[in-house]
Amino acid sequence: MMGGRTGEEIWTIAESTEHGINPISLEVIWRGLQLREKLSNARLITVVLGAGVGDDGLAMVASAGVDEVVCVEHEKLGHFLPENHAAVLVDLIERRRPAIVLAAATTYGRTLLPYAAAKLYAGLTADCTALDIDQETCNLLQIRPAIGGNILATIETPVARPQMATVRPHSSPTPDPVDRPHAVVNREVADERLLTSLVRFTGSENLPGDEVSLANADRIVAGGRGLKKPENFRLVGDLAELLGAAVGASREAVDRGWISYPHQVGLSGKTVAPELYVAVGISGTIQHLAGMQTAHSIVAINNDPDAQIFEVADLAIQGDLFTVVPLLCERLANRRGAGNE
Amino acid sequence: MKILVAVKQVPETSKVTLDEKTGTMIREGVTSIVNPLDLYAVEKALEVKETAGGEITVLSMGPPGAERAIRECLAMGCDTGVLISDRKYRGSDTWSTSYVISQAISKLGQFDLLLFGERATDGDTGQVGPGVASFLGLPVLTYVADLAIVGARVQARRLVETGYENYTAPMPVVATVVKEIAVPRLPTLRGKQSSRKAKITMWDNDRIGADGSRLGLDGSPTRVVRIIRPKVAREGTRVIVKNEQTALGAVDQIMEFLEKRGVVETE
Numbered sequence: 001m002m003g004g005r006t007g008e009e010i011w012t013i014a015e016s017t018e019h020g021i022n023p024i025s026l027e028v029i030w031r032g033l034q035l036r037e038k039l040s041n042a043r044l045i046t047v048v049l050g051a052g053v054g055d056d057g058l059a060m061v062a063s064a065g066v067d068e069v070v071c072v073e074h075e076k077l078g079h080f081l082p083e084n085h086a087a088v089l090v091d092l093i094e095r096r097r098p099a100i101v102l103a104a105a106t107t108y109g110r111t112l113l114p115y116a117a118a119k120l121y122a123g124l125t126a127d128c129t130a131l132d133i134d135q136e137t138c139n140l141l142q143i144r145p146a147i148g149g150n151i152l153a154t155i156e157t158p159v160a161r162p163q164m165a166t167v168r169p170h171s172s173p174t175p176d177p178v179d180r181p182h183a184v185v186n187r188e189v190a191d192e193r194l195l196t197s198l199v200r201f202t203g204s205e206n207l208p209g210d211e212v213s214l215a216n217a218d219r220i221v222a223g224g225r226g227l228k229k230p231e232n233f234r235l236v237g238d239l240a241e242l243l244g245a246a247v248g249a250s251r252e253a254v255d256r257g258w259i260s261y262p263h264q265v266g267l268s269g270k271t272v273a274p275e276l277y278v279a280v281g282i283s284g285t286i287q288h289l290a291g292m293q294t295a296h297s298i299v300a301i302n303n304d305p306d307a308q309i310f311e312v313a314d315l316a317i318q319g320d321l322f323t324v325v326p327l328l329c330e331r332l333a334n335r336r337g338a339g340n341e
Numbered sequence: 342m343k344i345l346v347a348v349k350q351v352p353e354t355s356k357v358t359l360d361e362k363t364g365t366m367i368r369e370g371v372t373s374i375v376n377p378l379d380l381y382a383v384e385k386a387l388e389v390k391e392t393a394g395g396e397i398t399v400l401s402m403g404p405p406g407a408e409r410a411i412r413e414c415l416a417m418g419c420d421t422g423v424l425i426s427d428r429k430y431r432g433s434d435t436w437s438t439s440y441v442i443s444q445a446i447s448k449l450g451q452f453d454l455l456l457f458g459e460r461a462t463d464g465d466t467g468q469v470g471p472g473v474a475s476f477l478g479l480p481v482l483t484y485v486a487d488l489a490i491v492g493a494r495v496q497a498r499r500l501v502e503t504g505y506e507n508y509t510a511p512m513p514v515v516a517t518v519v520k521e522i523a524v525p526r527l528p529t530l531r532g533k534q535s536s537r538k539a540k541i542t543m544w545d546n547d548r549i550g551a552d553g554s555r556l557g558l559d560g561s562p563t564r565v566v567r568i569i570r571p572k573v574a575r576e577g578t579r580v581i582v583k584n585e586q587t588a589l590g591a592v593d594q595i596m597e598f599l600e601k602r603g604v605v606e607t608e
Binding site for chain 2 (some may be wrong): 004017019078079080081082083084086106107108110111113115116117118119121122123124125126127133141142145146147151152153154157158159160197198199200201202203204205206207213215216221242243261262264267268269272274275287294296297310312313314315316317318319320323324327328334335338
């Protein structure tokens with residue numbers, strides 16, 4: 001089967017939140033733009049499901065350079081009830097038959113897409129770090145790390161359609177806004193008959209304001225067993241604050257109760273790919289490395305010359321963290337103070 | 342309360358080998374364990390049983406040797422074990438796996454609560470839990486960090502990027518759980534002894550009756566076309582700190598690095 005036929009559609013799913021469109025959704029649009037370049041005549045369409053989605057959010061999506069924005073709304077889509085969101089998405093897909101459907105590998109995308117893919121007999125690849133188009137078949141090439149990041153697998157969906165993938169947050173940039181967005185914005189109301197979920201949303205608790213969420217952080221400072229005592233973990237917090245970073249932790253630190261589970265990086269915690277990862281007193285088990293080794297820049301501070309974290313570090317500081325970190329904080333604080341004068 | 346927990350047997354180390362032709366894992370000769378993230382689901386099932394009563398079925402899909410993973414869960418206190426295993430299932434992707442598991446669950450009967458780990462540490466997709474829920478036409482709650490049975494409904498707290506979200510759902514419901522939900526217990530000696538003698542139900546595809554054209558490598562929508570071992574190409578610089586003086590030097594180097602990478606502004 002030849003791809004690249006006239007009017008073939010590439011879709012990206014944008015997440016509508018109470019604070020507007022999740023910026024991560026723009027990264028997925030960037031992926032879509034790259035693919036559109038490689039598929040002649042393809043159109044890029046962004047789909048938003050929600051309730052009361054603001055015009056400014058849709059305008060932001062349009063200005064990313066897509067050809068069409070489809071926004072399906074209903075009060076029963078206001079919270080993430082997977083059955084409702086998937087039913088609407090499946091219905092849209094069956095009506096328009098896109099070739100490709102992409103979403104961010106967030107708690108939303110990683111729930112919605114498998115639920116929808118099951119109903120469609122669609123191929124779905126999780127947490128891709130790269131996407132490409134096969135020159136000959138025009139199939140989507142989905143590239144993802146597996147087995148703790150020890151291998152990179154390229155996966156294809158030869159026949160089934162659509163070809164679906166979730167994309168790892170922070171693995172791509174966001175598109176520069178275009179001068180004259182040309183996207184057609186289509187708003188529609190969801191067919192009530194599709195919205196049958198009996199699940200009820202009963203409330204949410206946001207992380208404390210001063211805590212930057214790991215998943216959305218560009219910078220992370222993480223601490224491990226080398227900190228020795230719970231009270232020493234504040235060194236990590238101090239450094240994170242000075243760098244405008246989120247606080248991460250190794251499994252050892254979480255299991256010892258020095259910090260809560262949402263901060264855990266690694267195979268049994270979160271997989272992160274920030275611009276900067278500073279590992280403080282983390283030895284770097286295979287499980288931890290699997291969760292952070294795709295970070296753009298890695299600094300590791302550890303007194304064990306054989307610490308495995310050094311294998312993936314751009315800058316390996318072999319020495320006592322209790323000497324280095326306070327000095328570093330002092331320097332950063334001075335710098336910040338000087339900058340404010 | 343009828344509870345089902347799905348578990349996967351995974352290789353113990355992350356250093357496994359792959360079949361270059363099919364891109365699937367070679368499991369022979371590698372120590373296997375219960376997927377560590379599934380143990381949180383097992384523990385939660387046991388806690389629910391302790392408070393609400395009921396019976397726990399452990400289900401796994403895999404080669405015949407995956408029976409060991411099931412016995413481990415029985416040793417922790419689960420009641421019955423079912424292994425679905427057939428050569429036809431080899432190379433199944435997450436779509437086919439979810440399909441087969443959902444077919445087997447339908448054959449097993451009605452469950453009120455179906456628990457999955459967040460994802461397996463080998464495949465790392467997290468797609469099978471939501472996939473099974475979809476095939477069964479059940480609601481799914483993913484990334485669940487807390488769960489309680491209140492009357493005929495389940496109250497769940499989902500751990501999401503911005504914090505927590507609370508939901509209630511009628512049963513039957515599928516939940517995929519994160520580590521925060523429970524601390525897995527160790528099997529007791531008595532549990533280990535009785536699990537060794539326990540009879541595990543073995544089902545192949547003749548018994549399950551899943552559509553033959555939707556199984557294994559050939560019936561899966563996706564295909565692995567290439568595998569590479571990425572080299573983490575980092576030209577790391579090492580700085581050794583011995584005393585206060587060398588520590589100051591190290592701080593200089595860190596600052597220079599952060600400036601070069603655009604993290605802090607140059608002075």
